[in-house]
Amino acid sequence: EDQVTQSPEALRLQEGESSSLNCSYTVSGLRGLFWYRQDPGKGPEFLFTLYSAGEEKEKERLKATLTKKESFLHITAPKPEDSATYLCAVQAGNNDMRFGAGTRLTVKP
Amino acid sequence: GAGVSQSPSNKVTEKGKDVELRCDPISGHTALYWYRQSLGQGLEFLIYFQGNSAPDKSGLPSDRFSAERTGGSVSTLTIQRTQQEDSAVYLCASSGGLYSGNTIYFGEGSWLTVV
Numbered sequence: 300e301d302q303v304t305q306s307p308e309a310l311r312l313q314e315g316e317s318s319s320l321n322c323s324y325t326v327s328g329l330r331g332l333f334w335y336r337q338d339p340g341k342g343p344e345f346l347f348t349l350y351s352a353g354e355e356k357e358k359e360r361l362k363a364t365l366t367k368k369e370s371f372l373h374i375t376a377p378k379p380e381d382s383a384t385y386l387c388a389v390q391a392g393n394n395d396m397r398f399g400a401g402t403r404l405t406v407k408p
Numbered sequence: 409g410a411g412v413s414q415s416p417s418n419k420v421t422e423k424g425k426d427v428e429l430r431c432d433p434i435s436g437h438t439a440l441y442w443y444r445q446s447l448g449q450g451l452e453f454l455i456y457f458q459g460n461s462a463p464d465k466s467g468l469p470s471d472r473f474s475a476e477r478t479g480g481s482v483s484t485l486t487i488q489r490t491q492q493e494d495s496a497v498y499l500c501a502s503s504g505g506l507y508s509g510n511t512i513y514f515g516e517g518s519w520l521t522v523v
Binding site for chain 2 (some may be wrong): 342344388390
């Protein structure tokens with residue numbers, strides 16, 4: 300069965316303190332791995348899609364990487380406005396999308 | 409439309425009543441997804457449509473839940489005889505447009521409260 304596990308569940312950082320969020324997955328026929336950001340009371344907002352091991356994508360202070368078993372979302376010098384829940388999802392050969400439980404990130408000024 | 413549109417944005421209903429939640433996907437998107445998110449929890453997959461057909465209904469929690477999609481566009485999620493445990497945000501997403509590929513884009517959700 301396809302599984303997506305995110306760690307840690309919650310992460311508290313000081314402003315400027317870089318860190319990484321992990322997404323481990325087991326899936327048959329990975330078609331894509333996706334990262335989303337979700338603010339309270341909002342729908343998830345798309346950040347990145349990664350398709351193959353070794354691929355990297357960057358956007359502002361965020362960088363996503365992918366291996367055959369996991370993906371990392373690296374946050375460099377975070378700011379309070381980066382506080383949100385970050386969701387990872389995998390899409391398998393049958394096209395459905397399975398999400399992890401998310402990492403709740405809090406960045407203190 | 410420019411984004412995924414869901415209605416109603418908020419719904420309070422009495423236990424035992426039926427509710428219908430509507431999703432209008434991004435124009436041209438062929439795939440449509442429904443998810444449920446309880447307070448402070450992750451996204452629970454409910455159902456996925458490709459066109460008007462639903463290849464994967466495995467996530468529907470009980471036979472009180474049903475969904476349909478017509479004209480390859482609008483979808484309705486119906487919950488019959490609502491229970492308090494149905495209270496959650498119901499999120500719709502779509503994908504499969506010419507330029508978006510298999511990335512899914514979400515609406516803002518329909519907040520359902522069963523009292």
